[in-house]
Amino acid sequence: MEGRMKTGFPVTVGLLTALISGCASSPERQISDLGESNPVSIAIRESSPVKVKMEEPSQLSASTESPTKQVSHEQAEELPFAEYEIPLLPGSGAPEAHQQTAYSLSDLESLAQANNPTLIQSAAQVEASRGAAYQAGLYPNPVVGYASDQIGIDGTAGELQGGFVSQEFVTGGKLKLSRAKWTQQVCIAETNLSAQYTRVLNDVRIHFYRTLAAQQMVSVHNQLLANSEDNLQTHKEMLNLGQTNQAGLLQAEVDLHRARLKQMAAQNNLEQEWRDLVAMVGVPDLQCTTLKGSLEPTTEEYDWSSAMHQLLENSPEIVAAWERVQHDEITVERERVQPIPNVLLNVDFGHNFETNNNVAGVTAGLPLPVFDRNQGTVDQALADLNQSRANVKRLELSLMSKLSDKYRDYRTARQHVETYRSEMLPKAKEAYDLLHESYKRRRAPWPEVLMAQKIYYDLQAEYIMSQLQYHESEIAIRGMLLTGGLEVPSAPMSGGHIDAVPKPR
Incomplete structure (x- = not known):
């Protein structure tokens, strides 16, 4: 009895060692060597669950020789x-x-x-x-209108029945400068x-x-x-x-x-x-x-x-x-x-019914920049x-x-x-x-x-x-530090008093 125990103990230790060694080195997940040649795309694979099952000593030999159910890491995954x-x-x-x-x-x-x-x-x-x-x-557009004077005098249509034409003449090159200013905008x-x-x-x-x-x-x-x-x-x-x-x-x-x-x-x-x-x-x-x-x-x-x-x-x-x-x-x-000052010229014309003559008149004026x-x-x-x-x-x-x-x-x-x-x-x-x-x-x-x-x-x-x-x-x-592709573009010039006039100048 004592001899059989002494003989069986080393055998049992050897079997357990072989079992542990096999479990630690025979997994099923594989990793392949790193590739140097061509770029590779990553492919994700599902890892199947791995179960570790301790075999009975009588089944150990057959188990180690059969196809493994565990992982083997003998190949390196391509990084x-x-x-x-x-x-x-x-x-x-x-x-x-x-x-x-x-x-x-x-x-x-x-x-x-x-x-x-x-x-x-x-x-x-x-x-x-x-x-x-x-x-x-x-x-500026000219102004055209109707003119009359002393209607009904002595039972007549009046001293004057006619019309007038008025035109402002811009001086000092204002229009040229105004267009140049806005062209710059x-x-x-x-x-x-x-x-x-x-x-x-x-x-x-x-x-x-x-x-x-x-x-x-x-x-x-x-x-x-x-x-x-x-x-x-x-x-x-x-x-x-x-x-x-x-x-x-x-x-x-x-x-x-x-x-x-x-x-x-x-x-x-x-x-x-x-x-x-x-x-x-x-x-x-x-x-x-x-x-x-x-x-x-x-x-x-x-x-x-x-x-x-x-x-x-x-x-x-x-x-x-x-x-x-x-x-x-x-x-x-x-x-x-x-x-x-711009020059304002006015021409009126018509018929004088009192004297029965055709008449005309001209007036001109300009503002004086005094104040x-x-x-x-x-x-x-x-x-x-x-x-x-x-x-x-x-x-x-x-x-x-x-x-x-x-x-x-x-x-x-x-x-x-x-x-x-x-x-x-x-x-x-x-x-x-x-x-x-x-x-x-x-x-x-x-x-x-x-x-x-x-x-x-x-x-x-x-x-x-x-x-x-x-x-x-x-x-x-x-790109010269420019960003903001969805922001409202800024206006060429901000408005102010100078631009707050009916006609741009």
Whole structure:
């Protein structure tokens, strides 16, 4: 009896060791080696539940030789080092995904130029200014009327029965200056129209890249969710084998719930970004679809001096500010000639029934600028001119300050993108490869492989956000800091006392 116990104990220990070894190294989920060659799209697979079942010693041999019901982590899952492209969720009543069209940035820009209502508003301001400029240079209409005098004298029709014609003759070049002033407003309105086009295109580009980034973030969070599911299943196996405790399993469940919430938040963000994009384009009923594009930087790096020079030379806001200065200079000249009196000529004609003769008369007059020489309006025009000149300097300094913030974001984002692309992501990928190879040689536990995979996906998410920040700042710099594609376009000039007259001047 004692001999049989001594002999059976080592055998039992050996059988238990073999069982534990088989359970820990024969799972059914597979992870393949990291691919270096071509970008790959993420495909999410459902993880089937894995149950750990302890076999009886008599069935152990047959169990280990039969096809495994557990996972095998001998292949490494391909960690995508590429752009993600997944379809957006279709709206209610939308056609199937295979019937949808993928939109590129140029497609959306064309739609925005044809449908954004602020472009129609800004173009209408140009036409309104042209109408005002035409009206301001028109000559006053003559006045024609009936004239009579002493009707019924001596039983006659009167001394005079006839008519008159009156005409005001404008002097001092007032009409020419008025038309020049309002023509300058046409130039301002055209500059504002160009700026509004830039605002719309900038906002479309920004929202395009935000939606594209959100589209890719959904794919990353899908992979992180699959990683958390694998981690939870691994902890269940480890709990059955006594390699972890209940606290570790609960933490894995919490991590899975967090990953699921982040995945849902990423999907909600994608839908919200799509709605913002189609609103900016001006086609709110545009069906959700896949966006075609890349977040990788494609332009050469800006330096501060060239970015600042481009902004000060080409900014429509500064161009419009200088045009307002010219407008106010013309306004000063126009108000200075306003006191020059216009000549009012009146010609009357008719028949004198008292003398039975045809008669005519001429009167002419002009106002004398004795008290009102328009001096107050001239002072106002000069003050407006000083404000316009100061506004140019203020605008340049304001744009310089805004550009400084955007250039900081641009440089920071570009540094992040280059570091993630050339250093962090390749090293995280290599770390995963090494850990997975160590796992296959029984030198590293599977949870460490999953952690390396999670770190890589987390870095991929950070990389996408850095790319987005790069594009947002780059578009702002290249687009001369113009945003507000759905805001009401500003008027060429703000109204005031000078313009509050029945006829533009």
